[in-house]
Amino acid sequence: MESNKSIFFENYGVTTQDLQSYLDAALERGGDYADIYFERKINYSIVLEEQIIKTATKAVNVGVGIRVLSGEKTGYAYSDDLDQKHILKAARTAAFIASSASEGGRIGIEAHSVNENSLYSIQLLSTDIGIQQKIALLKEADQAARAFDPRISQVQASYVDETKHVLIVSSSGRCVWDVQPLVRINVSCIAEENGKRQSGYQGGGGRRSLDIFTDDLSAGAIARESARQAVLQLNAIDAPAGPMEVVLGNGWPGILLHEAIGHGLEADFNRKQTSAFSGLIGQTVASELCTVVDDGTIPFRRGSLNIDDEGNPTRRTVLIEKGVLQGYLQDHLSSRLMNAPVTGNGRRQGYDNIPIPRMTNTFMMAGESAPEDIIRSVKRGLYAVHFGGGQVDITSGKFVFSASEAYLIEDGRITAPVKGATLIGDGPTVLREVTMVGSDLKLDQGVGICGKEGQTVPVSVGLPTIKIREMTVGGTEK
C-alpha cells in the first residue's frame, strides 16, 4: 500500500502532520465534522472541424476544499494554492460556521489507498499519451462520418480526457485517495439536402485509456452513428402532439429514470421535504415490472467511482424493487441527519464545490419481454430511441426529456421517423404506467453529464426496451 502513495504526499509535500493541523483549525470553533478534499485534474481536449485540427488544449486544476459541518450548517472555503498558509486560512474561514467554544478532540488519521480493486484502468493514463494518437482518432471519425453518406456536409469531432487525483481526509480519521481517469469522443454532423439541414450527435467513452475506443466505441463507429442520425432526420415528419403509448429503446433512453425518479430520490431534497417523493418509502411508485438501481461499482463506466467525493466507497443501491420505493441516495450530511446508511453518492464538481447527493450509473433491471413483441403490441404510438437531454422540477415532480430520434409505431410496425419532440410526465406516477419491460438491458455509451445546483458530474444511465401506457408527446401534429 505504501508503494501506491498519493501525489499530494509525493509531489506536493503534504504530510500527515499538516493534515492534522488543517483539521484542528477547521474544528477550532467546535464544528461536529470536517473534511478536506485535495484535487488535481489534468485535461486534454482536441477539436477537429472542417477536416482540420482546429485546436488542442491542456488544462490543469489544482486546489483544496475544506468543509466544516455543525448540525445542519455547512461552512466551506477553498484555495487554489496548496501552501500551508492558504490552506489554514481556508480551514479557519470554513470554521466560521460553527460557534460553540468547545474544542474538537485530536484525531488519528489512518491512510488508505483505494486503488486495490480499481474499477478503472490506470496502467496507461490517457493524459500521459501524446496528442498525435488522439488526433488520429478524430481523423478516423471525420473520415468515417463523411464516408457514411455524401449528404454529410459538416463534421465536428472532439476528444476530451481527464486524470483526476483526489485525497480526502476527514475528522473521522479517514484518509483515502484515488486516481480517476475519464475519456470521451463526441461527434456532431450536419447533413444537407435540397436546402434542408439536420444535425446528428453521438458520443462515447468511460473510465479507461484510449483502448476503450474499439468495436462499438471506435471513433469510426461513433461517427457513423452521428452521421446516420443526421441523414435520417432529413426525412423526418412533424412529431405528434398529445397523449399516446410510448416505447423507449434500450440504453440512453434510461435518461427517463434519471429525471423521473433519480433526482427526486436524492436525499437532500427528501431530508428537506421538498421532493415529490418525500415520505414515499415503502409505497408503490412503479409497476411491479420495475426494479431500478443506482450502481457506482460497474467497471469502466462513466458514472463509476471507487470512492465518492467524501471518501465513502460507492455501492449498488436499490431505489425501486418490483415497484416499491426502497431508499434514497445519500451523502454524509443527509445520512447523518436522516439516520440512514451512507450510499457513497456524495459527489462534487471539484474542490470549489460542496459535495451533495448525486447519481452514479442509474438503470432499470431487465424484464422478460422480447423487444420485438413490445413493438408489435402497439397499435399507434411513439418509439423513441435517442434523446438530447432532460430536466425535472423536483418539487412538483414534473419532468421532460427530449427525443432526438423517434419513429411512429402503426399497427405494431415501426414506420416514419419523426422530428425531435419533448416528452413530459410526472415522476412519482410515470413508472406505474410501465406495462412491458424488455430483456435487453443496456447502459449508455458514456456520454451523460448531470447538472445540479450549478455543479456538473459524469453519470451513466441504462434501460431495457420498455412500454409506457401513456405519456404526453410534445409535437405539433394534433
Place this chain on the structure above:
Amino acid sequence: MELRNDLEMTQDLKDTAEYVVRRAKAKGASEADTFIREDENFEVTVRMGEVETLKESVSRGLRLRIFAGKRTATSQTSDISPSVLDALVDETVEMAHLTSEDESGGLPETTARASDLPDLQLVDTSWNDFTPEQRIDWARRAEAAAMKVDSRITNSEGGAFSYERSRTVLANTRGFLSEYEGTGGYVISTPVARSPEGMQRDYWVSVARFRSELESPESVGQRAADRTLRRLGARKVRTCEVPVIFDPLTARTIINHVFQACAGDAVYRRSSFLIDQIGMKVAASDLTIVDNARLIRGLGSSPFDDEGVPTQTTPIIENGILQNYLHSSYTARKLKARPTGNGTRTGAGSISVGPTNFYLMAGTTSPEDMIASVKSGLYVFELIGHGVNAVTGDYSRGAVGIWIENGKLSFPVQEVTIAGNLRQMLNDIEVVGNDPAFLGPVSAPTMKVSNMVISGE
C-alpha cells in the same frame, strides 16, 4: 531567468500576464495572448431561518492561447506558480506545432486603446462596507419575507445572498496589456408551497452590479411567494393551438436562442436556423434586438472583449430585418465580417462568441393589456428541458403557467409542452411589453407569440 525573479517578487497579475506572453514568444510562439481572472466570492444560504451553507473564496485562473504561424493551441490553469506556468507555456507551444494550419487563425488586428475605454461603472465600492453579518441577514430576510406571505408556504429551499468581485487582465504579444474590474451581487428566495393537490416551488432573484440597485430582500421574498402560490393546483389542459404570452424570465430564453443562432461560430458551422439571412425579414416587423456591451452598469458590459477587441453596440434585428451576426476575430475572418467585440474565453482557453447585453427592445403595451387581449391562451413563466434544435429551429419544451380565459388569468397549468419553430415564433411575436427586465446578459420584456401548439391531455 531574470523574468522569473521579477514575477516572484511582485506576484502582480499584470506582470504574470506579460511574463507569460514573453516566455511564449521566447519559446517559439509567433503570437500569444493570455487572460487572467481573479475572483473573490461570498455566498450564503439561509434555510428555515438558520444558516445552511456559507462559502468564501479567492480564486485565480490563467488561460493562454498560442499561435505557431497559423496553428493554435490553448491551455488553462488554476495554479499560477512560476514552475507550473513555465511548463504549461512550453507544452502549449509544443502542442501548437501539432495542430493544423488554419487560415483564419491569429490575434485580432485591432485591439482597444486606452482612449477607447469608457467608464462603464462596473465596480461598486459600497459593497466593501457590507459586512458578512449584513450579507447573512439579507439572505435571512429574503427567506423570511416569503415564508410569512401565506400559510400555504410551509417549506423553503432557502434565501441566499451572493457577492462577487472579479478582476480581468489581458495581455498579448503585440503589446496589448489592460485590465478591468467588476462587482455584482444577488438576492434570491425559493419558497415551497403546499396544497391538497401537491407541492410547488418557484423563486425570484434580483441581481445587480450596484448594491443600491438590488431589490430589497423583502421585495424579493414577496415576489417569490406570489410566484409560488399562483402555481398551486396546476393541471394539464387539452391539446390545442393558442396564443402564448412569455413573462420576462421565459422570454429571455427565446431571445437566447436568437443569440445562439446569430453567434459567428454557429453561423460558419451552419448549425444555426438564421444562416444566409442578413438583410432579410426574420421576425415581426416591429421587433428590434441589440447586443450592447456599453450599457452603463450592465451585467454583460465590458470595455473590451476577451481578445482585447473594443466592445460596441451591434444591431441584430431592426424592425424585423436581420442586420448582423456577432463575431470574435476568428469568426469575423471566416465570414469576411468585422469583429464585434464578442470574443469570449471558454473554460479551456480558446475563443468562442458570447453575448454582452443582448436584449429585445421594450414595446409600449403593458403585460396586463397583453393578457386582456387573449381570448384563450397560456401565460408561461417557466420552461424546462432541452427540446430546441438550433439547426432547424424546431422547438418543444415543457411549460408551467396560467391559463388565460376571456382576457383574465384563470387557473395554473403544468405538465404540458409548447411547440413550434423558432423561425415562425419570431415572426409571430405580435406584441412586446413595456416592462424591460435586465436579469442577466440576455434579457427581454414580456412578449406574446400569436400561435403555438400546446400538448397536454
